[in-house]
Amino acid sequence: MSRLGFGLVLVFCLTPWASPPVALALGLGLAQTLGNPFPAFTKKYTAKLLQYSVIGLGFGMNAHSAVQAGRQGILFTICSIVGTLVLGYAAGRWLKLGRHVTHLISCGTAICGGSAIAAVGPVLRAKDEEMSVALATVFVLNAIALFAFPAIGHSLNLSQQQFGLWCAIAIHDTSSVVGAAAAYGKEALEVATTIKLARALWIIPVALGTAMVFKQQGVKVKLPWFILGFVGAMLLNTYVPATHAVGPWLVQAARMGLTVTLFFIGAGLSLQAIRSVGPKPFALGVLLWVVISSASLYVILHT
Incomplete structure (x- = not known):
């Protein structure tokens, strides 16, 4: 039954009636009811499918507009990344969380969610359970953001430019950024994708800095x-x-x-995965997310 349900939802995701938020909701529903019959498959192909999808979106964008959008968001990006990492370190100590989990969640919030965690984790030589906790925290908050951000944007009458910038700064994972921005409008999608991918390049200096701070040698970024x-x-x-x-x-x-990527992500968020987060890591994730979302929205609305 679970295989049939998985197949039917997958086929639906390939039709014009599906959208990223709907696909995520269907994946979450499947995970909590029938269960994901292909966990290894969805885990293996989620990142690859997202990467190829992002490349494909590039064929609908103009380089001149993208440069302008990126130029506007670069200072914002630097300040938000540095601020999130510093706040994460302080909050992690206050919550008495392990350094690895604290740093993974902070990097996921500051840069690009699961991609940043996957890149920084091996540099830290983090344990599997530490990686799982950080990824689950980020993915749960991504799911909330995908539904909440477009509604908040419309209620505040944010422009396409404003919403695209806010998405890129305040939503963790590229998949949810693109999904939320696409639901808001074409211009928002262009702004959000460009700024988010420029932000993702910070994986490299942050990973190198991680190796230095945590005194890890012989690691590859x-x-x-x-x-x-x-x-x-x-x-x-x-x-x-x-x-x-x-x-x-x-x-x-x-x-x-x-x-389809959002469906795979939702199908991977079982009740067990959500419960594995625990109160303290989730509290850190929520704190960082609320601060970065509120602060970035305030700046966007007043500049």
Whole structure:
């Protein structure tokens, strides 16, 4: 029965009636009722599908607009990353959490959710349970953000530019950023994706800094190659007119891929995974998220 349910939802996610928030909700519903019959499969392909989907979205974006959006968000990005890491360190000590869990959740909140945790974890030589707790914390908050942010944006009458910037700063994972921004509008999606991917490049200096602070030697830092693919696709769409014929098809395929990605993420959030977070790590995640969301929204509304 669980395999049939999984297959039916997966097929639905490939139709025009599905959307990232709906796909996430269906995945969560499946995980809490019938269960995920293919946990190894969804875990293996979630990151890859997200990366290829992000590259595909690049074929619907203009490099000139992206540079302008990135230029506006760079100072905001630097301040929010540094501020989140410092606050995370202080709050983790106050909650008496382990240094590894504190740093993983802080990096996930500051940069790009699961991708940052996956990159920093090996540098820390973090244990599997520490990685699981940090990932579960971030994914639960991502699920909330995907539904809450568009509603808040509309209630505050945020512009497309404002909402895209807020998403990129305040939502952890790239998948949820793109999903929330796509639900808000095309311009919001362009702004959010560009700033979020520029933000994701901070994985490299933060991972290197982690190796120095935690005195880890002989570790390798992985380059987030899919960001380069996104930039390449955007440049092709801007400067090579021949790509315009296939660009809309690739963007449509990317959006379908993103919808399936959110379904996979939801299906992976079992009740056991949610319970494994525990009160203290979740409290740290919520504290950081509320502070960065509120502070960034205040700045956006008053500048």
